[in-house]
Amino acid sequence: MREDEFVNLPSGRNLGYAEYGDPQGRPVFFFHGWPSSRLQAAYLDKDAMERGIRILAPDRPGIGSSDPLPKRRFSDWPKDVADFADALEIPRFSIFGISGGGPYALATCSQLGDRIERAAVVCGAPPLSADADRTHMHWAYRTLSGMKSLRRAAVPALIPLSKWMIRRGPHRAPMSWMLRSIPARDREAIHSGGGWDTVTRSYLTAISNGSKNLLTDGELYIEPWGFDPEKITVPVRFWHGLADANLPCEVARKLAKRVPESEGCWVEGEGHYSLAVFHSTEVLDWLKG
Template sequence: MPDHTLRLSSGRTLGYAEHGDPAGVPCFYFHGWPSARVQGALMDEAGKKHGLRIISPDRPGIGLSDLHVGRELKDWPALLEELAAHVGAEKFHVIGWSGGGPYVLVTAKTMPERLLSATIMCGAPPLTFLGYEHMFWLYRLMIRIRHAFPTILGLLLRVGEQVSKGKPDRAPLKWLLRMLGPADRAVLARPEIFTVVRAGILEALRRGPKAVIADADIYLSEWGFEVGEIGMLIHFWHGKQDRNIDWRYTEKLSSIMPHVTTRWLEEEGHYSLPITHLDAILKQALGR
């Protein structure tokens, strides 16, 4: 089984999964929102090909991990240090998809000497700094509901959980998938991809919507550090057809950072880019 748990020094439990090459170079994968450690399964085949041991932790409150009330983004590196010690990873790569992006950045800011590379695919931006102008309308609606009617947001997430259990070729899930661009719809039409994406959403909600909302609150809060002060090289990848997180956020973010590479894929979306171009993404991270 790829699932594992670790008892942290705080007494809380941290869940994580392992995929890829068990004898490979450690690579921590930070999942999106709403998702969980199971999303790391999408990197299993590529991890084996490139000799990477993919370790994907559940964030606090998600999946197998206990909730950490009052958690901030800056709490992440200390947690990662404990996990790295537990799995015997002195130096490692970090990769974040979507909501995992900020966790790559805070790790790069806090422990650059431990990192072999840092990569962000279609990453979430610092919204308090860059604003909500380019946000997907559904996310903007959820943010408004979060501020005004938090109880209703919990109910909506419960509805979303039930919708996610449906068949992708039938309403109402079929209607939601139509909101995505053609490249994303094509990728999610592949059963092996859709199954993992859906499993991540359901696993995120296994402890209830409170934990998922707490995870989302990180993106709506101050990050506690200046991204422009990150000294190590960050690799950014973003599809210009991404309707979940607009590529212009990554363009603005990367423009204020001193050491970055950027790849804009004209025809790729939020789901298609990390799936279709994973081989190239890992080759860049490994310097090949």
């Protein structure tokens, strides 16, 4: 396990990354969610080690230990991924894109298909631009995505509040109240071994560069993606919980239909967090092939 690594990209920017699992294993690039960072992949360390998988988890530009890239879009990410792989002398790899990392996984597949063996999209974010159907989204996401002025005012104010809540812990108010509002299966996942620590460490790293970079990353989800999922030729498998209250399975199914010959694993009873925690071994087994 190495969590504070860097590569210097040809552009001159630094890309920070963490490494988990088997250092000599088959490479799998882990694309973190939002608001999260490279440390989100820590929960895969033991399972990846047992399967001979090397997890490489880069921070996106402006997040955690990676330098920002002004005016970036999803379609800029594959170039960073290719340069990252070149720096580590990795010709081919698979991708594990989780939640907000899902669109980044698909964007990379659309441009680097000849270098990618397989891609897993786990509880992935669907298109959320103005012309997309947002009616089934979690109310908080729907509100923030639709009101730019509220979003720009709320996020900077929420960051210090969130730090205070995390310091108090998951069993004390107001965090305990918030956790009661999510499905019981998701609470079980968050309270599982290392769950709370992984989530909070990853989040605190994500916000370490302030609200501007966090918003830059987050607002990409409500803009047009800038690539065509219909043109992807990489084997892609979607995993999504039927009880996901953050990003409902219905929209994941619609996205999967746009990716040629993709497969869908729609899991009964699992939510947004529980699917990622309790079915990660299935994902790793499939990625290993």
